[in-house]
Amino acid sequence: MATFGTLSDRLTETFRNLRTKGKLTPADVDGTVREIRRALLDADVALPVVKEFTAKIRERALGDEVNRALNPAQQVVQIVNEELIGILGGQQRRLQFAKNPPTVIMLAGLQGSGKTTFAGKLARMLEKDGHTPLLVAADLQRPNAVNQLQVVGRQAGAAVYAPEPGNGVGDPVRVATDGVEVARRQQHDVVIIDTAGRLGVDAELMKQAANIRRATDPDEVLFVIDAMIGQDAVNTAKAFQDGVDFTGVVLSKLDGDARGGAALSVASVTGRPIIFASTGEGLDDVEAFHPDRMASRILDLGDILTLIEQAQQAFDEEEARKVAEKIATEQFTLEDFLEQMQQLKKMGSMKKMLGMLPGMGGMKQQLDDFDEREIDRTEAIIRSMTPGERRNPKVLNGSRRLRIARGSGMTVTDVNQLVQRFEQAAKMMKTVARGGVPNIPGMGPVPGAGRPGASAKRGKQQKQKGSRSGNPAKRAAENAGIAASAPASPTGTGFGLGGGAGAGGAGGTPSAEDLAELQKLLGRG
Known part of the structure; x- marks a missing residue:
């Protein structure tokens, strides 16, 4: 969503400064409203719209809903989000079809x-x-x-x-x-x-x-x-x-x-x-x-619902059921891995999908550096293997890997990295097939997905209703959406990104290490 990039950056920076304050004074509110006004005018928003928008924000920000809030800065962000939804139209409006066609x-x-x-x-x-x-x-x-x-x-x-x-x-x-x-x-x-x-x-x-x-x-x-x-x-x-x-x-x-x-x-x-x-x-x-999803994107709060809808359109349910069965029985092969990557490719640009995650606005350089062609390279390597090698990567000795590298125009290191990524993906998807959301290395635990050391009995009591889709990738996205709608963990974002010591970027946003892990899974690390 490049159109709102500069506006999103300005607003995110304004709110970041606001979060450093425990209690908001009228001067703090006026300063925040002034920065919002400048950001909107610089984005070519019509002056009458800017005046009405900022007046509503100031009135509400100086009211009791902020003064009584446990987190005043977060409450101001919520107010801006609600008013932004309002100027974008409020409720979604669908096409109106005639009772009698056409x-x-x-x-x-x-x-x-x-x-x-x-x-x-x-x-x-x-x-x-x-x-x-x-x-x-x-x-x-x-x-x-x-x-x-x-x-x-x-x-x-x-x-x-x-x-x-x-x-x-x-x-x-x-x-x-x-x-x-x-x-x-x-x-x-x-x-x-x-x-x-x-x-x-x-x-x-x-x-x-x-x-x-x-x-x-x-x-x-x-x-x-x-x-x-x-x-x-x-x-x-x-x-x-x-x-x-x-x-x-x-x-x-x-x-x-x-x-x-x-x-x-x-x-x-x-x-x-x-x-x-x-x-x-x-x-x-x-x-x-x-309107609500667009406002969320502008404020760098993510758009998980659109991401889930795109997954539902891209992934084939019948094929996904077959893959889920293979994952559950540990029969997941490189051929299945390639098919999953190709279906992921149908969802469109990986950069667009990553941009829908909360907190990704501050990682534009990493997103720009993300190589969209890695799925094509992965396909070239796998297609250079024999059917037997795809079914059982354990037979890939040094000479076989050299042959595959030459046939695909890649290096032996690339082949080795692909095999490692496949093994990581197989473990991850096996966890998904069992109804969970995997904890990706470098990221904190997903809220509601359990934590190490918790008893099975307690985990059963706290288990939330999750997706029942037979598609493992789709189930992961839907379970992530459920987790995102739950109250955020105090140590990380709604996705568990940034949870725990040393994980995640400042403010609970995904870190460069987080994105590197995803790059490692989908492409070159």
């Missing part, structure tokens, strides 16, 4: 905001949920807009209605209305209309968009806005709200290096909810927008 979704926005790409992403997402979307090419102004939608539709596996060549030829209102009729005849249950944009807001653009809305009577009008446009976001959003009256917002390019003011301004200024966020260029790089 559901018509119209996309509007400036040229270059990412409407056409998002049309393909939305179609892909809806198809995964069992819908049969039809993309309608009603952007007949931008050169090659029709061709682009056809390419995106083909990549997404969705049908495209494009009767006109575009490039200034054809009536977009007629194309949109005909597209809805075609969807009804061909039994598509969702219609996604891609409309024309301009380089700036103008009367002709608004008139055309308003005419398409009037003619098709869409169930949803989604305003797609580039998260990188900064202060212009508010004026653009207001203009489209007056001209088209959209029902929801889509934030595109949220993976960029911009300041992120658009995301924190649009929902508050327009009163319309953010429904989706686009986080990359791939068709799968889009997610439903959760």
Whole structure:
């Protein structure tokens, strides 16, 4: 989530300074609010939003809920989190589907905001949920807009209605209305209309968009806005709200290096909810927008729920059950290890996943240095082995390892490290298969997972209900989510990171050693 990187750093530093104080004075509160105001303004958040936001924080921070709190600084963080959720829209808002299909979704926005790409992403997402979307090419102004939608539709596996060549030829209102009729005849249950944009807001653009809305009577009008446009976001959003009256917002390019003011301004200024966020260029790089999760990411508190959902989508349940049985009976092989790594790869960037863990905002350099290609190297080494060697790594003597290294283009040291990682992973996953969350070296114990020396009877009494998934990796993520929702250990974070002497970084965040252990498991140590 690069867009909020600078803002997140500023807020995290502000709260870190606040935590050094036992009791907060009005001067402490004013200083904190002043730093928050500066951070938001530097992030291009609209001034009216900043004023209202900081006024609420100051009022609550000077009230009884902070004065009576056992940990005043933590209570201020909680207040900021709650108010941040508020300006991001409060509750999550889902797409509204028509009672009688097809559901018509119209996309509007400036040229270059990412409407056409998002049309393909939305179609892909809806198809995964069992819908049969039809993309309608009603952007007949931008050169090659029709061709682009056809390419995106083909990549997404969705049908495209494009009767006109575009490039200034054809009536977009007629194309949109005909597209809805075609969807009804061909039994598509969702219609996604891609409309024309301009380089700036103008009367002709608004008139055309308003005419398409009037003619098709869409169930949803989604305003797609580039998260990188900064202060212009508010004026653009207001203009489209007056001209088209959209029902929801889509934030595109949220993976960029911009300041992120658009995301924190649009929902508050327009009163319309953010429904989706686009986080990359791939068709799968889009997610439903959760205000509470986004606020948690901005404050570097992690986003475990999204991580769990991604795991649920990436891992195959039937294959996971088979692997779980092998792990439990100590029949887990390098072939199974490779398959698990490949399924992990389906979840997307490891850096993105690690960035969803609490406290990772302070480890950007380590995350930047994390090598995404290690899974590919692991695959090359394992595929250079014979089936017998994959099933029984104990037969790998020196000559075999040299042959495997040459065949994979790696070194013998790389092969040795892979075998060590496999043995570590097998032990870890065996623990997971038995219903626990392993204590990774360099990390503290996970709350609720028991501790050395505790009796079996006591452990049984204190056992929390955990995940029953047959997928070991998914079960670990879900159990970690349960542990994170429990009261945090006084000696570490909600994940046990930083617990115990010498473990973890300052403030209970993951240390460089923690990340190194994960790097060692997934790639080169």
